[in-house]
Amino acid sequence: MNTEGEAGAPATGEEPQSAGQRCGLVAIVGKPNVGKSTLLNALVGQKISITSRKAQTTRHRITGVRTEGDTQFVFVDTPGFQTKHSSALNRSLNKTVTGVIGDVDVVLFVVEAGSFTLADAKVLALLKPGIPAILVANKLDMVHRREELAPWLRDMQQRHAFTEFMPLSAKQPKDIARLLEVCAKYLPAQPWWYSEDELTDRSERFMAGEMIREKLFRLTGDELPYTSTVVVDKFEEEPSPKFKRMVRIAATIVVERDNHKAMIIGEGGEKLKRIGTEARQELEQLFDAKVYLQMFVKVRSGWADDESRVRSFGYE
Numbered sequence: 001m002n003t004e005g006e007a008g009a010p011a012t013g014e015e016p017q018s019a020g021q022r023c024g025l026v027a028i029v030g031k032p033n034v035g036k037s038t039l040l041n042a043l044v045g046q047k048i049s050i051t052s053r054k055a056q057t058t059r060h061r062i063t064g065v066r067t068e069g070d071t072q073f074v075f076v077d078t079p080g081f082q083t084k085h086s087s088a089l090n091r092s093l094n095k096t097v098t099g100v101i102g103d104v105d106v107v108l109f110v111v112e113a114g115s116f117t118l119a120d121a122k123v124l125a126l127l128k129p130g131i132p133a134i135l136v137a138n139k140l141d142m143v144h145r146r147e148e149l150a151p152w153l154r155d156m157q158q159r160h161a162f163t164e165f166m167p168l169s170a171k172q173p174k175d176i177a178r179l180l181e182v183c184a185k186y187l188p189a190q191p192w193w194y195s196e197d198e199l200t201d202r203s204e205r206f207m208a209g210e211m212i213r214e215k216l217f218r219l220t221g222d223e224l225p226y227t228s229t230v231v232v233d234k235f236e237e238e239p240s241p242k243f244k245r246m247v248r249i250a251a252t253i254v255v256e257r258d259n260h261k262a263m264i265i266g267e268g269g270e271k272l273k274r275i276g277t278e279a280r281q282e283l284e285q286l287f288d289a290k291v292y293l294q295m296f297v298k299v300r301s302g303w304a305d306d307e308s309r310v311r312s313f314g315y316e
């Protein structure tokens with residue numbers, strides 16, 4: 001029965017815009033190469049985190065945002081937890097992972113379906129009690145004997161009090177929609193932090209470096225060690241009578257050895273040219289702008305072991 005004077009919605013009929021909104025942080029964690037970046041891009045619905053077959057592609061905490069109905073998901077991607085080597089670079093990567101997991105609404109713990117290695121166990125040990133964790137068993141398309149998954153899932157249940165088990169493929173849109181629905185349940189009712197059309201809080205300058213790094217890794221294959229990096233020296237928007245937006249970018253690929261430099265430049269400069277062209281094309285699409293990209297390659301031996309250099313190249 002509705003009687004006058006009852007407590008409830010304001011009598012003016014004007015609901016605050018944030019009424020009914022949900023919003024929260026979803027961390028994506030897992031050892032290198034399990035598909036975290038692929039998953040993040042699919043969850044956000046746009047490529048914002050770079051991926052490659054090479055482990056250790058992701059080096060930064062990246063926030064991706066997706067707003068769907070009343071719910072805003074804020075995703076943080078983390079570098080794969082490094083257990084093998086202990087360089088300054090790896091210590092910095094690991095610090096990012098532990099920092100992210102402690103303070104989120106839900107964690108997606110990503111593993112390859114059917115597999116659990118020591119490296120997975122080390123990441124699992126970082127999960128904090130009290131923060132709900134969903135087991136994302138990725139690359140389900142690679143599991144040919146599905147019946148073997150049931151005992152594996154039971155085994156995973158023993159390892160951690162996961163709140164949900166989601167065998168899926170990050171490349172399957174139906175699976176991603178289902179995962180979003182599940183995540184939504186864990187996000188608190190509160191006003192959104194970002195506007196509806198925002199995808200990431202990373203700068204265009206940062207995205208430029210990431211895209212170049214992705215092309216570098218994709219086009220050099222397995223020969224190039226992951227210690228190579230990209231530094232964006234210049235990122236300038238210039239007025240142009242011809243284009244609605246024009247951006248000039250200069251970037252340096254930093255490698256540890258002369259032979260790595262030769263590998264990147266390629267015969268007659270072909271390889272570097274291809275890296276530049278592919279990165280530029282993708283950036284033009286991402287920025288909706290004409291992009292001029294200049295690239296250099298420099299040798300700085302031992303940079304990944306040098307704390308101050310790791311910091312000067314933008315790692316926390």
Ligand SMILES: Nc1nc2c(ncn2[C@@H]2O[C@H](COP(=O)(O)OP(=O)(O)OP(=O)(O)O)[C@@H](O)[C@H]2O)c(=O)[nH]1
Nearest residue numbers: 033034035036037038052055056057058080169170
């Ligand atoms: N078959 C299959 N391959 C996948 C799937 N998800 C990701 N991959 C592939 O797995 C590889 C690694 O994916 P990434 O997304 O770069 O992995 P990551 O966990 O972010 O890796 P790091 O950056 O090293 O931490 C890529 O070659 C992806 O295409 C999947 O569902 N099925």
